[in-house]
Amino acid sequence: MASVVHRCRVLVIGTGFSGLGIAIQLRKRGRDDFILLEKAHEVGGTWRENTYPGCACDVPSHLYSFSFEPNPGWTQMWSGQKEIFHYLLGLVDKYDLRPNIDFGQKTTGGYWDGEEQRWHIRTESGDEFVTQFVVSGIGALHIPNFPDLPGRDTFEGAAFHSAQWDHDYDLRDKRVAVIGTGASAIQFVPEILGEVAELQIYQRTPAWVTPRMNFDIPAGARRLFGRVPLARRMFRAAVYWIHESVVLGFNGHPRLIRPIEDVAKWNLDKSITDPDMRRKLTPSYSIGCKRILGSDDYYPALNSPKTQVITEGIAEIRPDGIIAGDGTEREVDAIIYATGFHVTDGFESIDFTGIDGRHLAGEWAEDGIQTHLGITVAGYPNAFFLLGPNTGLGHNSVVFMIESQIRYVLELMDEIDRRGAASAVVRPSAQHEFNSEIQRRLARGVWSNGGCVSWYLDSSGVNRTIWPGSTVRYWRATRSVDLGDFEFSPG
Ligand code: NAP
Numbered sequence: 001m002a003s004v005v006h007r008c009r010v011l012v013i014g015t016g017f018s019g020l021g022i023a024i025q026l027r028k029r030g031r032d033d034f035i036l037l038e039k040a041h042e043v044g045g046t047w048r049e050n051t052y053p054g055c056a057c058d059v060p061s062h063l064y065s066f067s068f069e070p071n072p073g074w075t076q077m078w079s080g081q082k083e084i085f086h087y088l089l090g091l092v093d094k095y096d097l098r099p100n101i102d103f104g105q106k107t108t109g110g111y112w113d114g115e116e117q118r119w120h121i122r123t124e125s126g127d128e129f130v131t132q133f134v135v136s137g138i139g140a141l142h143i144p145n146f147p148d149l150p151g152r153d154t155f156e157g158a159a160f161h162s163a164q165w166d167h168d169y170d171l172r173d174k175r176v177a178v179i180g181t182g183a184s185a186i187q188f189v190p191e192i193l194g195e196v197a198e199l200q201i202y203q204r205t206p207a208w209v210t211p212r213m214n215f216d217i218p219a220g221a222r223r224l225f226g227r228v229p230l231a232r233r234m235f236r237a238a239v240y241w242i243h244e245s246v247v248l249g250f251n252g253h254p255r256l257i258r259p260i261e262d263v264a265k266w267n268l269d270k271s272i273t274d275p276d277m278r279r280k281l282t283p284s285y286s287i288g289c290k291r292i293l294g295s296d297d298y299y300p301a302l303n304s305p306k307t308q309v310i311t312e313g314i315a316e317i318r319p320d321g322i323i324a325g326d327g328t329e330r331e332v333d334a335i336i337y338a339t340g341f342h343v344t345d346g347f348e349s350i351d352f353t354g355i356d357g358r359h360l361a362g363e364w365a366e367d368g369i370q371t372h373l374g375i376t377v378a379g380y381p382n383a384f385f386l387l388g389p390n391t392g393l394g395h396n397s398v399v400f401m402i403e404s405q406i407r408y409v410l411e412l413m414d415e416i417d418r419r420g421a422a423s424a425v426v427r428p429s430a431q432h433e434f435n436s437e438i439q440r441r442l443a444r445g446v447w448s449n450g451g452c453v454s455w456y457l458d459s460s461g462v463n464r465t466i467w468p469g470s471t472v473r474y475w476r477a478t479r480s481v482d483l484g485d486f487e488f489s490p491g
Contacts, residue, residue, distance in 0.1 A: 003126035006102075009033040010413070011121055011131035013107045013350065016045020017399055018137030018386035020091055021066060022406045027095045028068075029410075035131075036097070037123060039106035043092050045139060047085040052165040052184060053191035055081035056214075058294055062236045063243065063397040066091075072225035072232050078214045078294075102127075109351035109361075110134065112381060117422035117489060119382065132422070133413060135384045136350065140392060140465065143342040143349060147179065151317040158334040162188065163341070171195045174333040177322055179314070181207055183293055185338035190297035199307045200322070200330055202314055205452070206280065208264040208287045212294040243396040247470045250288050250395055252444035261287035271299035280311050289450025291394060343465060344369060344458035347389065354380035355425070369464040372431040372485065373478055375405055381425035381489065382416075384409045390438055391474070392456070392465045394447075400471050408478040415481060422491040430485035441468040 010026060012019045015038045026034050042048050057064050061074040061084070071087055092098060110121035110129075121129040144161040146152070152159075160166040162184040175198040178185055185201070186209065193199060225232035249257030264287060272278045281302070302309055313325030321331040342349075347369060348361040358379045364370070371377050374391035375384050386409070391401050416424050442448060442463045447456050456465040467474055 005128045007130045008035045010133045011129050012036045012135045012137055014137035015043035016139055018402050021402050022135055023097050024095050025406055034100055036101045037105040037107050038101055038103050041103045044085050044088050047081055050163050052162045052188045054187040059397045060239045063239045064399055070232055073222050076214055076216055107350050111353035133382045137386045139387050140343050140346055141341045143346045145340050145342050146337055147339050149314050149317050154319050155317050156319040162338040173197045177332040177335045178338055180338035182340055183291055186293050186295045186298040190301040193301045193304055201309050203309055203311050206283045207293045208283050209293045209295055209298055210264045211267050212296045246395050250446050251468055254286055254446055257288050280309055285452035286446055286450035288446040289452035290454045340455055343455045352380055368458055368462050370435050372426040372434050376426040378426050378428040378431045381423035389464050391467050396471050404475050404478040412481050419488055420491050421488040423489045424486040426485055438468055
């Protein structure tokens with residue numbers, strides 16, 4: 001098939017919360033000169049991909065949704081994947097975004113043409129998109145991580161990743177191994193327990209698990225939120241400030257989150273009576289160092305006689321089973337990898353070539369990921385990251401961060417237009433200053449001092465994932481573009 005060249009003003013990669021968020025804001029401004037590229041055949045990002053049983057968001061829905069597109073009708077405090085996915089589908093219809101989305105287009109990379117002052121972005125299909133602005137909304141949690149275990153490819157049973165759930169595979173009466181005990185595993189383990197014959201859970205590091213206590217939002221409250229927007233806004237604000245209140249505990253004042261650790265310890269003690277199991281499940285690091293998990297049914301699922309928690313590691317995978325680190329061989333029919341995602345190296349999946357032939361993936365692989373405010377990169381004009389490096393959160397809703405970034409990006413685009421310029425590129429000094437400052441603050445945080453290794457850190461042990469500080473601080477930093485941070489090129 002012949003490749004096609006498309007032209008637009010703004011090219012957005014991805015149709016998750018980030019991509020749809022900026023598309024909605026562009027539409028609200030009356031613009032139609034934007035294209036969204038989506039590798040799949042439907043929108044939704046994380047909330048399309050992750051369909052494992054029990055998949056839900058661990059941030060309350062009234063906060064994990066756009067402030068500019070509230071949904072008074074959330075049925076639960078913490079909604080399930082389907083409801084969040086339908087929220088996003090509803091927004092696509094409301095803003096008539098489908099005509100602007102090019103489905104089945106996996107972006108591979110692109111280059112900045114300095115003469116033309118345009119990006120040329122390529123997709124796997126061979127199509128090219130020539131655009132003034134490129135916005136990455138690919139997020140950090142979309143490339144499944146399969147551990148490099150000896151013999152993994154020799155396994156003859158069913159094997160799949162939690163983010164690529166095989167709904168055609170019938171788990172009933174099967175012996176199932178789950179590798180990994182993070183946020184995804186603790187949600188689906190209780191859901192599949194009833195079906196399987198045997199559940200072998202391979203745990204490398206135990207998580208801190210607090211009670212979830214999810215509840216249905218009563219119909220009366222939903223009606224009130226629909227009729228009285230102020231009530232809904234006050235509820236959202238209350239949820240926001242409850243989350244924000246723990247930020248100091250993560251950022252250098254661990255005493256302040258110790259009460260959460262006490263609650264998690266209490267949760268463990270009350271749920272698990274077997275001392276050996278309790279020992280296996282007790283983390284040896286401070287709470288917050290890894291993502292804090294919330295569940296009411298994970299520990300009870302581990303108490304089941306069907307469940308074994310194996311902590312000896314994995315020595316080898318055989319065609320019909322797994323050999324643990326202590327040499328014990330256990331036969332299994334299926335292996336579910338709940339082993340997370342390529343996070344810090346995931347950003348390298350799209351290769352941008354910037355000014356003077358600079359390669360972003362190469363620079364980031366060599367020097368570590370460096371951006372300004374998680375959004376712009378020196379040497380790469382008119383390219384923006386939403387939910388870019390160091391803007392993930394352990395304590396609050398990333399949708400808040402995305403909204404701050406969208407505001408910032410649109411303001412910079414407007415400024416370029418206002419000046420009659422063609423492009424803006426962040427100054428290396430601004431980027432350097434930003435990175436030095438966040439790394440200095442991260443060094444004080446629980447992620448560095450809590451005694452754990454987490455996916456927040458890159459292969460050199462540098463935290464390239466988390467925003468160190470309050471979301472208020474981030475909102476302030478992105479509230480208006482510091483024009484001195486940018487060099488503008490004439491149009
Ligand atoms: P994850 O939190 O990265 O957990 C991966 C698990 O796999 C960990 O227990 C890890 O152990 C284990 N693992 C990785 N490599 C291994 C190996 N080679 N051998 C044995 N075990 C291995 O992944 P996830 O559970 O998919 O969650 C990823 C992120 O997605 C979360 O942190 C969260 O941000 C997001 N998420 C959010 C929700 C939500 O409710 N909003 C739900 C699910 C996921 P170690 O701890 O020892 O590394």
